Amino acid sequence: MQRSRTSVKVRLGLKLGKSLGLGLGLSVGGIVLSNAAYAEETMTSESEVEVINVKGTYFNDYKVGDASGAMRANVSLLETSQAVTVIPETIIDEQLATTLGEVLNNDASLSPGSKQRNREVFSSRGFELSSSTGYLRDGHQHWSHYQQPIETLSRVEVIKGPSSILYGQSAPGGLINMVTKQPTASRLLEVSADTDQYGSTRFMLDAGGEITEDTGYRAVLVKQDVNFDREYQNGETRERDRFLGSLVLEHKINDSLIVNAYYDCTNDKAGLDTGAWLDEDANVISNRNTINDFSWAFTDIHVENKGVKLTYFMNPEWQVKVGYNEQSFERQRFESSPRLPSDYEIGNSYTSNPYDRSDDWQFKTAFIDINGEVSFGGIEHNILIGANALDYYYGQLIERGDSITYTVGQPEPAKPDLNFNNDETLSTTEYDYYGVYFQDLMTFNDQWQVAIGGRFDKQSREGADNESLLPKVGVLYHPAENSTVYVNYSEGFEPQSSETIEDELDQNFGMELDATTSKQVELGAKWEVSDRLLVSGALFNIEKTGTLISEQLLNDPLYTTVTTQSGKQTHQGVELAAQGAVTDKWFVMTSMMYLDAEYEKDENFEGNTPVDAPKWSASLWSRYEVTEKLALNAGIFYQGERYADNANTVLKDAYSRVDIGATYRTDIMGKQVDVRLNVENVFDTDYLVGGGINNVTIGDGATARIEFKTSL
Template sequence: MVFNYSVIGLAVGAALMTMPVLAQAPNDANIERINVTGRVFNDYKVGTASGAMRGDIDLMDTPQSVNVIPDFVTDEQLATNLAEVLVNDSSVTAGTTRWNRQVFSIRGFELDSGNGYLINGHQQWSHYVQPIETLQQVEVLKGPSSMLYGQSGPGGLVNMVTKKPTYDSMLDLGFDTDGYGSTRVQLDAGGSLNDAQSIRYRSVLVKQDTQYWREYAANGDNQERDRWLGYLNLEFDLSDDLQLALKYDHTEDKTGIDAGSWLDKQGNVIGDRQTIWDAPWAFTDNTVSNLGAELTWHMSDDWKVKVGYNDQQFNRQRLDSAPQYTEDPFTNGYSIKPFDRYDDWQHKTAYVDFTGEFGFAGMEHQFLIGANYLDYYYLQRRDGGKKAITVIPGQAVDMPDYDYHNVVAGPATTYQYYGFYLQDLMTINEQWKLLAGVRYDEQKKEGEGENSYALSPKFGVIYSPTDNGSVYVNYSKSFTPQGAVNNAADMNDGLDLKPEYGIQYEVGTKWELFNDSLLLTAAVFDITLENITVSEKLPTAIGDFTDITTQGGEQKHRGFEMGAQGQIADSWFVTSSMMYLDAEYHTGDEREGNTPIDAPKWSANIWTRYEVTDNLAMNFGAIYVGERYADTANTITKDGYVRFDIGAAYTTQLMGKDVSIRANVKNLFDTDYIEGGQYNMVTLGQERNFSLALETKF
């Protein structure tokens, strides 16, 4: 779980080292334990990203900026949620965590809950805190990726890759706690269910009770969270060429609501940093399950077909106090508008990929043709929320008698979209590779102007002057459907809006140094988001019309990134990145020339591991995020900050089992900082906190 080498790495490393022995002595009981000093693999560096090209193609052969964050690194950091994972990529900036969900931006563009997140290449409805204990790695795909995944934003995608079954038996038990009394217990088990090892499994169980550092203004109680997670992945070798994988996970996550702090016009936090304006009885209760299947047929050594399906059911009750922003809540109090709400989201996704390698016209081709499909369903019930209640800080407010069960549900929102894609990575010679791809998408949704069509191309060129280095350029495009104008007071009411299109030009380079143990990357990018909707008030009302909505606005984001990941000395490992970003609206309205919220000019991070001995390792980390705006008008700013973290881990043997102890200190110097969010819902950085974890491997 938290200290030692990743399970996948251990399984591979152990298998490689023991192959000669196994050939002579298949009985594990006869194998002598061998103590190996030093590393035989690199935990910080990952060579492939399955989401970048819809296949396990080497990152050096991927003409796109991609960062892969392995679970070994985030286990070292004692990460408990996706936000704590993504701090390892400076192109990702955090937004609000309102309503027990996490919002992120990549290269300054906010990720949408419906199309910004993937799990094993499937789009997921991510309106909740994603569990990370089931993940093998997190891939940050930067820039438009609509050619492979359909509707999505121009900044990029986050693809979460889950843990796979293991051939050999393994069992990890872990426990961690922190200075507030939070606890998390984890079990991670895997192995084969038969002697032939043709049926394998991986299972994860998590129980977490979190005590947060912020307190409710009404009674001084801390926010709490209760979560449990179950995960099972089964693999069946139906034949030498045919494999079936079945996956199921279930999450139950209930927490009090902390919609964030408020900032005044000068950017100062209103009241104490610990103050939660929501009522103590407010909560969100999420129940999320995913049932998936994947069938892989190796037709030959060079050709493969993969078919996947996932059914996501997401139910949420949200009893919200909905505090209303005010700059002076202490004089006359502030108002709340409570409501009880039920949400039912259903995501059904499917894909089929046909991949192969062949030679044609003097070139080697890595070919992909496929299709994917999404069926979306959403239903809401809501009771209350009309009457405002005045609250004085320190004054308790009774929980309202609302019940969404008494409300007749309105019509459900549904849509389906499907896309067909074609991609070819052509090797012209040892120095040159060419990537070309195109996708056709169609979205069908009930209602006028709700059908959308899009064509998404992608091109890339890779030049490799040496075996360990490459330079690439790419062009890619994204699209996001916009529907129709729905405002009776708008002159263009009913107008079919065109999709927003994101267009990126990127030039980058990648180098593997120190015998391929360290990966260095750099990229310069230029992204333009077109067809931004602009809604304005008319200078003078025309009949019953007071507003007008048009399209044609743009958002331009330019910048560069650098990154390093891997081993830089025998006992020293590092993962680090930085980004410069220049982001502006060009919309012709009040946003003209302004910078989007949570788009810093500079950001950087580093996390290192130094192995003092074979049993003792030290860690150091730092995160820098520059000044950001907290409102679209750019009148309220959030100061830049630097946060330092440290940690140490010690591994020993206890009754023949590997036992690890880890201690981490996050925000070592107790820096006051704001992570992200708009001025009326900002997420404050946690004060200094100490974490302790134990892990036993069987």
């Protein structure tokens, strides 16, 4: 009997997987299946035996065909009426990335912001992502006030534009969904170690497999010590000490019910570097390698995430997912808190205002999704009905010390005797919100699809209650099976800090405030040039409205100001991207964005451009496979001119950073070993990354890192 070519590839991939073992074979088998590897088959008329010659590769592909975050289900990107970028684990590993920022460099729509206090800030399409509402982890809202443990991630999804319909309050630029590694069916045990020329080290264990026939696990352990190239005033090196432990268990109760439970813990202690200072010409004041904070300033973070997810398959077409997550974020921050004086010049003194502070954030999230397919009226419907909720708590203790005046060259001041436990007043903030949502992806025929949806959202917060009702509409046209042209309209919202105007001397005192809203119209196209290459483009227009504008009243006998919600911010742009295999040996992930961002109507910044919103940005990461065991990488990351302040008085220069790398696979004592060498900023270019006048991040100089990884 004649077998289909697809079934032959599946059988061959499984056979290769068994023969090579230890997870490598499964990836090769997957490549044979999903990457359309070259195959040639012949059939003898007498025995019907198939003979197949395969040209394979030891390396994984760049292309990803679906995303779970944009539609809250694993929907093909060709059926998603929204721009989405998926950065796979392959690229994360190739770049030896240790922070989320290093991963997000691969999407030009994201621009880096400040890195002060051992955390990272990003903007998407020119809008800053909030640490409380801009990030998801496996679909849960995730508190991201720290550097994320990316060693637990299988991929990162960048969802462009307002996405409040499915997730609630969020910035207009989009969301970052971090998808975690899950238990494996086959045995996995990988160990790796990497280091750089500064003596930084990272050791990692990644293990998975079956505990019993119906129970699998995935465990990750990381120990990292970082030595930075910038030094304190006394010559001491800034250091970072991080530990990560993660465990995921998945148990199949029966054919219809699966339970997934997880726990991870991050301890991250680092010296503080709140960034460099700029003068009016965007030149760094003082030595580029000198930190203005004192060596005794530090931040010590302890984060725990724990949760459970149940998946129930009602029938082959319908399933129910229920998830619950608790995130505990505790931080001590002992600050020297240097302040940039006006007209500061090298040799001048500056003031530091030290304090010891304790922060306690508690995030509790839950969701229920009912998802399935049904056909009626000659139309196929992919329906999602769901609800999600967040319970938020924040508590703060702080003790402040006396100001310190310091002049460069003097001995560093002694660490003040401060302890946040001396604060007897606990400052707290609490609120909760919930939302219910509906989405229907309707397929009329092979060419036309329409996605509609809506959300009702309610926030309960003392002095800032809020309700929102949001629509979403997308129309998709498929001129061919491998291409899509789409247009969408979506909305987002961000609650105000209070529910009314509270200034009694304002003409609109007591007026109820609506949430700040955003609206996007996006026209895009996606084309699978082959099974291994996806190209896409999008035109977008985002308007953010409802910010407060106060105007002075000069001749009014009763009021001094009038405040309205007439603020408006408009971001327009175009994005182009390609991701996958250009040839059998050459792979690329590349993107570019042109952005015109403006405060169209604003009390203070009308006509100006937001901080760190470049007109032009681009990124390229590529791999060329010289042999089956040797691959070379090269990348370039470009950020155009960006303002360091909303007043647009300080303009940072554009920069291009070039990275190179190579991977060689060999056998040592019977074990397969990958040796990885990367050089970041190979030309040692001086550049400024994100941040403002008093907290700009200095780009790292040429940095070489080497990694050894093996499967046991």
